[in-house]
Amino acid sequence: MAKPAVINIINANIPNEQKSDDALIMLFQSGEQEVFRYLVERYREKVRNVIFSIFNDADQVDDISQEVFIKVFHALPNFRFESSFYTWVYRIAVNKCRDELRKKKVKRFFSFHSFEKTTNTKIENLATTTFDDENIKGVIEESLKKLPEKFRMPIILKDIDGMSYDEIADVLDCEVGTVKSRLSRGRTMLREILMPILV
């Protein structure tokens, strides 16, 4: 896809923080690297929160988010405007998370039993308690963590980040149909975990 005609936007006499993503990227690609901060400020919280949704561990969020934006910084000169910057950054973030999850999996291999036991115990304990909204939230988030990553990721992007099917497809680099089927499959798995607890 050809570059959009954003030259007029770049030259417009508006502050950088109000420029569109594409205009900032064009400026970045023409050598004004300082505009990168506006892109970061615009998306840093979204990226932090999607990483938080995936790991549910606030301690890891900032390190991974920093890595994501460093990758974005290095990849931005080659950004071809084929997708929105927003979904492109998400894709990098999701891929980074996948890498991290893979690393964790290797670690988990050596302590698989204890991990499974802990997770199951948490859910079982919750199953015996009286539910208020906070408890339900906890049960659902713990249950979501038990889903395989390829089913979990679409649910996070859809239900937590509120993305459309098209955007999810763009982020996960797959067809919209695949997104729909993974979402439905993931939800079925989630329902199977939750039904005995919540109903």
Next chain:
Amino acid sequence: MNHLTDNEWEQIVSLYIDGELDADEKTKLEAYLATHPVAAREVEVLRTAKRSLSSKEKLPANDWFWLKLSNRLEGRFSHQPYRHAASKPSIAISTLAVVTFFVIGVIYFKDAPMFHHYFIEKKLQVESVYRNNIMTGNILPLFSNLNNDDVLNFALSGSIAIDSSNNTSLQVKNSDDSGSQIQIIRNEDPSVIPVTMNDFADEIGISHNQREVVDSILGSYKEKLQASVLVSENDEVAIHAELVDLNRAMVSTIAACLEPPQRTRFKRFLDHRKAPYALVAVNSPTVPSHIILNKIPRFSNSNNYVVISPDTVEIAEMTINVDSIREVARRQEMKYRKIITERMVAELTDRQRRMEENFVGMGQNRVRVHSTSGAFQIHFEHSAPVGIPGGMVEMVKPRIPAPEFPRVQFNHVTVVGDSAFSFEIPADDQTVRVFKRLPKGEFRFEIVDSMMREPKMKLMFKSPSAKRDFESRLKEMNEQDEDLMDLDSLLRESELTPEQPAVKLKKPGKESEVELMM
């Protein structure tokens, strides 16, 4: 719906809870669910899950994110931008650890050299932990985006807003006899109108060249001010000991470049705004601008900072790279002031409340950190003078807060001639001896006891007009047939009228002296 495969059913339900089913399919599904309670429960579980996930709590924003990222992008992983040297640990926990080790040593180690070695080793370990953990992470100047008006206002008032929307400010107070203090407090009087450079220039009547000099002076002190208060990513505030005296140095340096008539106006300017410093050397020779600008010390002689963290108070010696500060200040536009006021100050004050008061030593000086709700205060037993640029006269002195003024009531006043008063004071042991003509047109009257011993109070009029003004006020009071007149309220009235001389109180030794100054 009965003819659907499991996969098709799952997909329809999934689309349904996403609101993506078309109207026709939606109606069919809802009709089916109305008659199939098990399926309805399954759908309800998924709706609950979606609702719960979509309301998942967001992480608190990280306003340090960009700074950290930019440092990493610029390859600054390996050094901390400002902090250079180590601290002098003198902390409660360290002391506790030392005492514990001492007790253990006495009980379990009879062998003195072995105990000594063990003791030293453990002490160094504890010290090292604290030394390595002071002001770690990113360090930023709290006041990064100052302009010359901000610096001028700090010079004139000793106060600078941390977050104007929250009315939280940092204030310094200095007096010759009671040490000095730095406060971070909330709820500053919002009615105070800031002064701009234009107001200052108009009121003092300075030339274009002088304005450039004043701008340069403020610019130089701006750097010092920026380097004086640092905040770290780990909720620590480091405040340079010289901050308490920075505004005195600024006012004195500005006064030095003015002509005597301008200084008179500057004096009035300060008096009118009740500035913490009063101008005293009005008639000193004007110092040429090149001397002033060359002699403003760019770097501090001392690198001592009071570091307040959620866990401890430290005196730390840190070398600050002013150029780096300026660079960060230039790039730094994050709204971390808000964080400081809302989170850090709250945490620090909370900690201080728990620990009540905290003393640390800074050379001969004792530093006390004290907190009340929403504010904390650092009190230096002695002020730490910044020093006026070399060769220049000290042109200001702290306005001393009004001491308890002995109330004097009298029921009869006679004005005798041009230079004498007669008073009757009801107290048994007091009478008044009146008047004394002094050289240079000054007048004085004294209140002494009945034995005519040392005067308890003196009133001095610096000029005949001041005396005449006082006399006329006494006459007015007499004419109103007041039985009792209150001398100190009379003096207060004089002070409150801007055209009248301000009252200045001194306490030489045990006696009180009141000067009415024009």
